[in-house]
Amino acid sequence: MKKIFKLTYLFLVLLIVSCTSDDSVITQVDDNVERGAILRTIEVAALNYDLREGSPSWSVTVEMEDNNQGNLLDRVEVFVTFFDNTPENGENPVDKSLVKTIQASDFQNGPNDLPRSTFEVLLTEAAAAAGLNEDQYTGGDVFRIELELNLTDGRVFTLNDVNGGVAGGSFFQSPFQYSLTLIGCPPRPGVYTIEMTDAFGDGWQSTTADDGPGIQIFVDGQLIAEAGICTAYNNSMDAFCTGSGSSGSTSFEIPVGAQSATWIFPGDFWGEMGFEIFFGEGDDKFSIYSAAEGSTSAGEFFVVLCNFD
Numbered sequence: 177m178k179k180i181f182k183l184t185y186l187f188l189v190l191l192i193v194s195c196t197s198d199d200s201v202i203t204q205v206d207d208n209v210e211r212g213a214i215l216r217t218i219e220v221a222a223l224n225y226d227l228r229e230g231s232p233s234w235s236v237t238v239e240m241e242d243n244n245q246g247n248l249l250d251r252v253e254v255f256v257t258f259f260d261n262t263p264e265n266g267e268n269p270v271d272k273s274l275v276k277t278i279q280a281s282d283f284q285n286g287p288n289d290l291p292r293s294t295f296e297v298l299l300t301e302a303a304a305a306a307g308l309n310e311d312q313y314t315g316g317d318v319f320r321i322e323l324e325l326n327l328t329d330g331r332v333f334t335l336n337d338v339n340g341g342v343a344g345g346s347f348f349q350s351p352f353q354y355s356l357t358l359i360g361c362p363p364r365p366g367v368y369t370i371e372m373t374d375a376f377g378d379g380w381q382s383t384t385a386d387d388g389p390g391i392q393i394f395v396d397g398q399l400i401a402e403a404g405i406c407t408a409y410n411n412s413m414d415a416f417c418t419g420s421g422s423s424g425s426t427s428f429e430i431p432v433g434a435q436s437a438t439w440i441f442p443g444d445f446w447g448e449m450g451f452e453i454f455f456g457e458g459d460d461k462f463s464i465y466s467a468a469e470g471s472t473s474a475g476e477f478f479v480v481l482c483n484f485d
Contacts, residue, residue, distance in 0.1 A: 363481060
């Protein structure tokens with residue numbers, strides 16, 4: 177017992193001495209910590225490059241933060257990587273290429289007393305940087321925009337320097353990358369099938385508890401099909417609904433020569449509705465879009481299957 181008491185007393189003495197010393201481990205670690213820097217996403221103006229627009233563009237507003245109120249900012253370099261997901265028009269993947277440079281002088285002091293800037297990347301700019309012509313990219317392909325933050329002390333921060341909490345966390349929101357899918361190409365003609373599910377098993381009640389439309393498909397501006405699972409709560413669906421309870425399936429055809437197809441989801445009141453879209457028939461049928469139950473927001477969603485004829 178005495179030996180234990182003596183050892184305990186000695187430990188307490190050492191602890192008190194060490195905690196009052198300027199050479200403590202905590203002090204040494206704190207003195208040698210290297211502070212990082214982030215580019216916080218404030219607003220993204222577009223989630224895709226829409227080929228239906230005359231000059232598709234994407235823009236982002238970012239806020240730079242370091243441990244010196246943004247005074248270490250030198251420049252932000254904007255790169256693009258191209259992912260070719262449509263081998264039908266050739267395979268043209270492109271590694272990271274510089275698009276433009278945003279200088280510190282292009283930033284202004286923002287509401288948080290930190291440097292803030294808004295800049296855009298046109299589709300034509302991204303394609304030119306990647307060395308692509310219009311015949312080498314189409315709907316379904318992806319341009320990934322990457323940002324590299326350069327500081328005045330020579331350090332560089334990229335997407336490889338952030339973890340999930342920094343990239344997607346509600347405070348940091350600093351992913352350093354944005355993936356833009358090309359949408360709006362002329363749709364591939366043929367048979368499309370929507371297979372629908374309802375987690376509760378009482379059919380689809382979409383925008384309200386007891387009523388609402390189904391998925392609507394417009395081709396060249398005209399409504400050509402509507403789909404939903406029949407429910408006892410909504411007799412107005414009888415003209416287009418299918419199945420009952422927990423599942424249903426419907427098919428329709430997009431004609432040859434169609435120039436556009438717009439898919440509208442009405443919104444899920446109860447968070448129970450899911451669906452998957454297939455193209456083709458029999459052994460040639462394959463999935464082109466999937467939405468888990470309760471995962472899809474109301475409005476247009478993008479089914480990208482291009483016509484290459």
